């Protein structure tokens with residue numbers, strides 16, 4: 054399922070590994086060529102570590118498709134020349150697909166989804182990005198609209214979903230909704246694909262109780278046939294990680310949010326029961342540009358992670374994020390695993406598309422700073 058992508062001139066046949074609008078030699082049209090049957094034609098074993106590749110030794114294998122196009126791939130596993138390389142999709146709850154972004158968001162997003170066995174479209178689809186902080190997507194604080202654009206292209210063009218059945222939903226607890234999404238580019242993407250944007254604060258909320266926790270949750274999430282959670286991956290000084298769990302917070306009512314946010318420790322425990330109180334949801338983790346260091350807002354710094362994750366289980370998703378970026382244990386994820394809601398033991402999680410050890414690296418930890426007022 055690995056994809057080799059080339060942009061090829063329809064006239065002279067010249068090829069590029071990145072998108073080109075028209076041929077720079079003859080001005081002719083460019084077509085995208087994607088192949089996925091590849092063999093190993095060479096390998097290099099690397100023994101010298103560097104910050105992006107700290108675990109050694111690792112291999113860089115050279116893959117070649119039937120057209121002679123080549124692509125290097127990092128792997129811990131040893132291959133021989135002539136071996137077929139393939140990633141086998143896994144639709145189990147303990148699988149996470151991780152795809153490296155190579156210029157083309159659509160290819161990375163659709164490959165990640167397909168590696169988890171694909172999506173069953175319901176009558177309606179609810180997409181939940183993280184638009185909680187107004188900002189341009191290159192700052193890493195909100196879900197990249199290019200990821201939403203790619204997801205919509207996959208759902209509508211590939212899977213035949215009707216635009217009118219798709220809703221992008223979010224809310225903001227601190228400022229007017231329209232203002233919070235205005236810079237992100239999301240409005241333009243929604244317009245392009247003719248899908249609705251829903252302010253969750255204007256929806257009906259229903260009460261749910263689980264253990265000691267009471268929530269008011271937007272009815273919209275229960276009405277949807279398919280919920281796709283699309284968090285941007287960020288470090289968080291309070292929660293450790295903003296990932297699959299944190300992004301679901303904005304399905305709660307403002308009243309519920311305020312009740313828990315006044316007590317961060319209680320809030321962290323409340324997050325753990327999310328897999329029980331919400332209907333099943335699919336998580337597409339946007340780690341194209343995320344946040345590292347003292348996230349999840351202005352004190353963090355953009356992290357150019359270039360990854361797209363996909364998982365059916367939020368515990369598995371957030372554990373994968375924690376493990377890839379060598380972050381500290383996330384209490385609510387651990388607790389959710391103890392409650393039986395998912396696998397938080399990395400050795401039992403199936404990493405599809407890229408091996409964990411081949412992805413692992415340090416990013417800046419969310420340890421706070423004396424220069425940050427209350428948040429530290």
Ligand SMILES: [Zn+2]
Nearest residue numbers: 062065076079
């Ligand atoms: Zn040409």
